[in-house]
Amino acid sequence: MSWEVDFFMRAYNPKEIEPKWQKKWEEEDFYRTKTDPSRTKYYVLEMFPYPSGKLHMGHMRVYSIGDVLARFLRMRGYNVLHPMGWDAFGLPAENAAIENNVGPARWTSENISFMKKQQKSLGVSYDWEREVTTCNPDYYRWTQWLFLLFYKRGLAYKKKARVNWCPQCETVLANEQVEGGVCWRCSSTVEFRELEQWFLKITDYADRLLDDLELLEGWPERVKLMQKNWIGRSEGAEIAFRLKDFDEELRVFTTRSDTLFGVTYMVLAPEHPLVDKLVSGTEKEAEVREFVNKVKFENEISRTSAETEKIGVFTGRTCINPVNGEEVPILVGNYVLMSYGTGAVMGVPAHDERDFQFARKYNLPIRVVIQPEGEVLKEETMTEAYTGPGRMVNSGQFNGLPNEEGINAVIAYLEKHNLGSRKVTYRLRDWLISRQRYWGAPIPIVYCEKCGIVPVPEDELPVILPTNITLKREGGSPLAGLEDFVWTECPRCGGKTRRETDTMDTFICSSWYFLRYASPKLDRAPFSREDVDYWMPVDQYIGGIEHAVLHLLYARFFMKVIYDAGLAKVQEPFKRLLAQGMVYKDGAKMSKSKGNVVSPDEIIEKYGADTGRLFILFASPPEKDLEWSDQGVEGCHRFLRRVWRLINENKHFVELNGKGTPFNGEAEQKLRYHIHAAIKKVTEDIEERFNFNTAISAIMELVNATYSYLDKAAEGEPDRRVIAEALKTIVILLAPFAPHITEEMWQLLGHKDSIHLQAWPDYDEEALRVEQVEVVVQINGKVRGRIMIPADADKEQMLAAAHGQERIRNLLAGKEILKEVTVPGKLVNIVVR
RNA sequence: GCGAGAGUGGCGGAAUGGCAGACGCGCUAGACUUAGGAUCUAGUGGGCAACCCCCGUGAGGGUUCGACUCCCUCCUCUCGCACCA
Numbered sequence: 079m080s081w082e083v084d085f086f087m088r089a090y091n092p093k094e095i096e097p098k099w100q101k102k103w104e105e106e107d108f109y110r111t112k113t114d115p116s117r118t119k120y121y122v123l124e125m126f127p128y129p130s131g132k133l134h135m136g137h138m139r140v141y142s143i144g145d146v147l148a149r150f151l152r153m154r155g156y157n158v159l160h161p162m163g164w165d166a167f168g169l170p171a172e173n174a175a176i177e178n179n180v181g182p183a184r185w186t187s188e189n190i191s192f193m194k195k196q197q198k199s200l201g202v203s204y205d206w207e208r209e210v211t212t213c214n215p216d217y218y219r220w221t222q223w224l225f226l227l228f229y230k231r232g233l234a235y236k237k238k239a240r241v242n243w244c245p246q247c248e249t250v251l252a253n254e255q256v257e258g259g260v261c262w263r264c265s266s267t268v269e270f271r272e273l274e275q276w277f278l279k280i281t282d283y284a285d286r287l288l289d290d291l292e293l294l295e296g297w298p299e300r301v302k303l304m305q306k307n308w309i310g311r312s313e314g315a316e317i318a319f320r321l322k323d324f325d326e327e328l329r330v331f332t333t334r335s336d337t338l339f340g341v342t343y344m345v346l347a348p349e350h351p352l353v354d355k356l357v358s359g360t361e362k363e364a365e366v367r368e369f370v371n372k373v374k375f376e377n378e379i380s381r382t383s384a385e386t387e388k389i390g391v392f393t394g395r396t397c398i399n400p401v402n403g404e405e406v407p408i409l410v411g412n413y414v415l416m417s418y419g420t421g422a423v424m425g426v427p428a429h430d431e432r433d434f435q436f437a438r439k440y441n442l443p444i445r446v447v448i449q450p451e452g453e454v455l456k457e458e459t460m461t462e463a464y465t466g467p468g469r470m471v472n473s474g475q476f477n478g479l480p481n482e483e484g485i486n487a488v489i490a491y492l493e494k495h496n497l498g499s500r501k502v503t504y505r506l507r508d509w510l511i512s513r514q515r516y517w518g519a520p521i522p523i524v525y526c527e528k529c530g531i532v533p534v535p536e537d538e539l540p541v542i543l544p545t546n547i548t549l550k551r552e553g554g555s556p557l558a559g560l561e562d563f564v565w566t567e568c569p570r571c572g573g574k575t576r577r578e579t580d581t582m583d584t585f586i587c588s589s590w591y592f593l594r595y596a597s598p599k600l601d602r603a604p605f606s607r608e609d610v611d612y613w614m615p616v617d618q619y620i621g622g623i624e625h626a627v628l629h630l631l632y633a634r635f636f637m638k639v640i641y642d643a644g645l646a647k648v649q650e651p652f653k654r655l656l657a658q659g660m661v662y663k664d665g666a667k668m669s670k671s672k673g674n675v676v677s678p679d680e681i682i683e684k685y686g687a688d689t690g691r692l693f694i695l696f697a698s699p700p701e702k703d704l705e706w707s708d709q710g711v712e713g714c715h716r717f718l719r720r721v722w723r724l725i726n727e728n729k730h731f732v733e734l735n736g737k738g739t740p741f742n743g744e745a746e747q748k749l750r751y752h753i754h755a756a757i758k759k760v761t762e763d764i765e766e767r768f769n770f771n772t773a774i775s776a777i778m779e780l781v782n783a784t785y786s787y788l789d790k791a792a793e794g795e796p797d798r799r800v801i802a803e804a805l806k807t808i809v810i811l812l813a814p815f816a817p818h819i820t821e822e823m824w825q826l827l828g829h830k831d832s833i834h835l836q837a838w839p840d841y842d843e844e845a846l847r848v849e850q851v852e853v854v855v856q857i858n859g860k861v862r863g864r865i866m867i868p869a870d871a872d873k874e875q876m877l878a879a880a881h882g883q884e885r886i887r888n889l890l891a892g893k894e895i896l897k898e899v900t901v902p903g904k905l906v907n908i909v910v911r
Numbered sequence: 912g913c914g915a916g917a918g919u920g921g922c923g924g925a926a927u928g929g930c931a932g933a934c935g936c937g938c939u940a941g942a943c944u945u946a947g948g949a950u951c952u953a954g955u956g957g958g959c960a961a962c963c964c965c966c967g968u969g970a971g972g973g974u975u976c977g978a979c980u981c982c983c984u985c986c987u988c989u990c991g992c993a994c995c996a
Contacts, residue, residue: 258992258993299915299916300914300915300916300990300991303914303915303991303992304915304990304991304992307914307991307992308992310992310995312995312996314996330996331995331996332996333995333996334996345996386994388994412994413994413996414994414996415994415995415996417995418995418996419995419996420996422996423996424996425996426996430996431912431994432994432996433996435994503995503996504995505995623990623991626991627991696923696924696934696935697923697924697935698923698924699924702917702924703989704923705922705923707922707923707936709922709935709936709937710922710923710935710936712936713935713936713937714935716935716949717935719949719950720950723950769925771923771924771925771934771935772924772925772926772933772934774934774935775924775925775933775934775935776933776934777934778933778934778935779933779934782934789952852930854929854930856929856930856976856977858976858977859929859976859977861930862963863963864930885963896976897976898976899929899976899977901929904929904930905929905930905977907929907976907977908976909976909977
């Protein structure tokens with residue numbers, strides 16, 4: 079740094095100004111928000127973090143995006159709610175406790191205070207008065223209260239089921255939390271156990287969760303699609319096949335009732351309860367049992383993979399096809415899943431790919447019952463199943479019917495004769511919520527020998543999670559070993575009774591936190607109707623795509639139940655969703671193992687938070703992945719220094735507030751055009767498209783234009799008012815992106831109040847109006863010249879100007895003009911031969 | 912396999928029917944300087960000695976006066992689902 083620079087102005091020193099303004103904002107309670115029905119609200123929310131230890135770039139990105147919106151909307155006059163909190167229950171705290179010998183509570187709260195400090199150093203405008211921490215009793219009390227609400231409404235139940243078990247986490251998992259057969263958190267292969275567990279009846283809401291996706295216009299299509307696929311609604315029929323030799327029925331689910339006459343065999347899942355009954359005491363018993371055991375032992379990933387060979391075994395039993403009375407063999411097969419439909423499938427090899435492969439392998443008969451238009455399928459020559467449309471054949475009274483109509487016709491026939499019925503099946507399963515872990519909200523239930531399952535009364539909440547506990551690596555639910563916790567009095571009969579020792583899935587805690595922000599301190603209810611009706615729904619939710627099904631589906635479910643209970647008037651919690659992309663470096667996701675991690679702290683240390691925020695927002699649109707670039711960060715830092723210098727070197731133009739030549743100079747009009755074009759562009763980019771990268775580039779262009787005006791005007795006398803307008807506009811437009819430096823520069827420009835309380839500028843249409851525009855002249859679509867003409871020139875004037883150009887005349891000489899196209903203010907295209 | 916999204920300079924990315932490559936990075940040359948990795952100025956898709964010329968947005972075709980943009984076919988990559996009956 080040369081002494082001249084020091085002499086004229088202070089250098090840009092983020093280390094000095096950033097903490098200064100952060101302190102000031104905090105002292106003045108700048109971002110406190112109040113429920114105020116007289117004002118239009120806007121609720122901006124970033125997914126709250128798990129307090130894992132320290133912030134990473136993904137956090138910095140999501141908070142930077144949210145903060146730009148929050149600051150921008152505040153300046154636009156909205157009453158903005160922008161809160162932050164902690165998804166503080168969870169397994170890592172327990173593991174850390176075992177490894178480091180620190181209690182999970184202490185580990186968590188230390189992480190929270192560290193991460194909170196980091197968030198503050200980013201200059202994010204949160205209302206910290208509304209901070210929620212899910213592991214605090216004043217929060218989980220209401221998580222428990224909501225569990226009881228579900229229980230009362232018949233939406234929480236306990237049942238014994240085959241459940242996913244993660245051996246690493248030593249707990250059960252919900253289906254959503256198993257991804258490709260492995261645990262979503264630790265990637266261990268998931269096993270199965272028969273356990274009695276608590277479930278929430280999310281399947282009761284399957285149709286509403288599916289249908290209401292259509293209301294979510296502000297959600298990315300791919301997220302909605304993922305939820306749709308996850309819910310997996312499938313319409314069809316359940317059909318009863320009478321077993322031969324038994325007075326019992328075998329029920330199957332099918333979406334293809336039109337192929338019912340093509341059934342040549344039946345397949346049961348190995349776990350199907352009828353298997354035992356069918357084979358016990360028969361000569362097939364040993365063979366079938368061996369097969370069942372073998373398949374059960376295989377892990378679920380390979381068994382449910384499409385590539386796995388379909389194998390099966392004949393049970394020696396048969397059943398009767400209800401529509402044609404045919405006797406078909408019953409097999410057990412590895413490709414049939416007990417968890418979907420009825421656990422039994424009718425085999426129609428001619429029209430189902432899996433059935434075809436299976437039938438060919440075991441020489442089961444194939445019968446065509448759908449004939450496509452224009453070709454004739456023959457069983458002997460088929461090489462694959464035909465799954466397309468066609469007319470029904472070999473199907474008795476239904477012959478000749480188009481198969482789409484046949485689906486309904488067959489179902490109608492079945493219903494009439496009491497052989498089956500219309501049925502909708504979902505892939506979605508009920509949400510398994512109990513966890514055999516310590517660090518979670520206790521499930522508020524007791525088991526009384528006399529009274530059975532008894533919910534803890536609301537006025538006895540919260541069921542406090544004891545903190546005097548030593549965690550060990552093994553040994554089931556840690557709470558079960560705590561006598562003081564386990565034994566209590568039955569709220570009904572007063573007798574000695576056991577508490578539930580499982581805790582709740584942490585996804586429950588995060589399914590309603592956005593409501594708690596509306597009434598963070600309330601101690602008589604989870605939230606107040608008044609606050610929630612004012613603030614909800616969240617207008618803009620921002621977070622990672624990894625929660626497309628998990629958190630985002632659960633939260634929607636909770637909102638609907640809360641709505642049904644009459645506690646809120648909205649049914650969908652998040653009006654608009656922004657799924658932000660990931661942060662990469664050197665082509666890979668930042669991770670410790672790859673050694674390509676850049677921490678927010680080191681960026682703040684080296685360049686300041688403003689530079690980091692600006693880079694993150696400038697490098698890529700928010701929903702796309704972002705490639706980290708140290709040089710790109712340098713560039714943003716350079717830009718901020720350039721702005722700093724611009725303001726410092728020219729602030730006297732503003733201070734003097736003096737006279738100058740009026741706006742009518744050509745250079746002045748041009749600069750004013752740039753100023754107002756920038757206002758328009760930045761406003762629209764933030765408001766309509768979240769294109770923060772192009773918004774920032776528009777500010778850069780304005781800075782460049784201002785420098786170039788000053789350069790050119792240096793010889794003559796620059797217009798103070800235009801410069802003042804430019805400087806002020808630059809600082810204001812930049813404020814949501816770089817809050818500290820702009821606050822400092824705002825003061826340098828002579829203001830006493832905060833820039834973050836200023837009104838966002840409107841652009842001046844007048845300044846954007848230009849008299850002369852450059853219009854491109856094309857011949858056959860190729861640019862051959864440019865003309866300056868009045869902006870409002872009509873077609874004739876445009877053509878006259880184009881033909882007036884010597885070059886154009888020369889090029890047109892001897893050619894036949896076929897057509898002349900004009901676009902006002904843009905171009906002329908002359909089509910010739 | 913099914914579904915969704917994407918493919919543009921050396922790089923990140925702009926442009927949603929009208930001048931392809933805004934803005935930034937990098938690079939080149941120059942200025943200032945004891946020096947600069949600071950700052951400023953100019954240039955920077957490819958071809959060509961050069962242009963006002965030609966080529967150019969994954970490939971091929973189509974619609975249009977005009978296509979990165981719309982339609983069809985194909986290729987590649989990313990993500991999601993994956994025996995769901």
